[in-house]
Amino acid sequence: MSVVSDAQIEQIREFNRFYTHLLGLLNEGLFKSQYNLMEARIIYELGEVEHLVASQLGQMLSVDAGYLSRVLNKLVKAGIISRMPNSQDKRQSLLSLSAVGEVARVDLRQRSIEQTAQLYNDIDPSQSNKLVTAMAKIQTIIAPQNTAPKTYILREPEVGDLAYIAHRQSVLYELEYGFGNAYEAVISQVVADYIDDYDAKLEKCWIAECDDKIVGSIFCVNGGDGVAKLRLLYVDPMARGMGLGGRLIDEVVKFARKKHYQKIEFWTVDCLDAALHLYQKIGFEHVSSQPYGDFGSHLNDGAGINRQDWQMIL
Structure with missing residues (x-):
């Protein structure tokens, strides 16, 4: 039995709708770019870890393999992603960002920074500190295994x-x-x-x-x-x-x-x-x-x- 009450569940769902709308995550183009949320996430992950295979990417994004394959094919055709032979497993190609994809990654990052600044610049500094700390607490409570930095x-x-x-x-x-x-x-x-x-x-x-x-x-x-x-x-x-x-x-x-x-x-x-x-x-x-x-x-x-x-x- 869940320890979260029906009222708390509704409050969480209301916040999810509010924040999704605030960030424009359901817009056709994330951060007013030409890429949707899934495409942007793929570009981000390939920018962080070079030479992933599709199965690894699917695990990182928790996304259906069929849907991921369609999105990857679209990005390959657009010249954003490059496929390379995988000497360890010929069934799966190695995926990486092309030069065009790297430009797209940098552009998406800058758009994200500008959107975040626009959303929060008008908040009083004392309130922004509370906001950032609250966000960190949310991460720690929901998924503590994913919130600690890897190295220091x-x-x-x-x-x-x-x-x-x-x-x-x-x-x-x-x-x-x-x-x-x-x-x-x-x-x-x-x-x-x-x-x-x-x-x-x-x-x-x-x-x-x-x-x-x-x-x-x-x-x-x-x-x-x-x-x-x-x-x-x-x-x-x-x-x-x-x-x-x-x-x-x-x-x-x-x-x-x-x-x-x-x-x-x-x-x-x-x-x-x-x-x-x-x-x-x-x-x-x-x-x-x-x-x-x-x-x-x-x-x-x-x-x-x-x-x-x-x-x-x-």
Whole structure:
């Protein structure tokens, strides 16, 4: 039996109709181009992965083989797609974009960007952040296995990165937990102190990036007396489920050991369940708890949240 009520189903169907109409997905030409939705998707996928066979393309698009064959034949005749012999399976040709097809792909991408900008440029920036986060949540809830970026890199922070981290984490934790401006003040101060007092020999910040977007970060700060402070672990919703949080914490532990710190300390709050699980799994010990109302007094039906202190002896 479905856990979704009839009223919720109708609301979902109404949103689907609204968004389909908004994007013009049923128009004869997608983005006012000469290609319909299926043709545009095929051009996009062949631009992402060169030399696919029809069966692979059908699986990626979840489309009937007969219908796909007709669309492919049309695009081949139009000179958009090239067919090449497949040495591994002579029954299926290798498909790729021709030079004309590559031009079409670039044009479709630009049209998509322009349409998206036109649709959302008039939205207030604070609302657009909420919108994008909500879209990421929809992806994560409906198909979590498909939403995490495949690869990421860790790098040093560049100018503007730390301000972005403070902004993004403030917005995210307001949306997910309702922490408000008090939390923004806390992390902004952490970032400002790091910039003002940065010691390159004993401190470090890691930025996680995927597809030119910041998707995570963490800091290791000198707390004095042989203590390293772990600060501001952040993993964007679109990067969750790929092991990034654990990797960032591991980097802090390795760095602290390399710099001969005696222990790592940090504090957090008890509603961040996923992060708490990671800390415990990696070997941190929960030391103490106490009520903390600075940005969570309204949570848990007014009961608030608790501050937790953790440490790892190195």
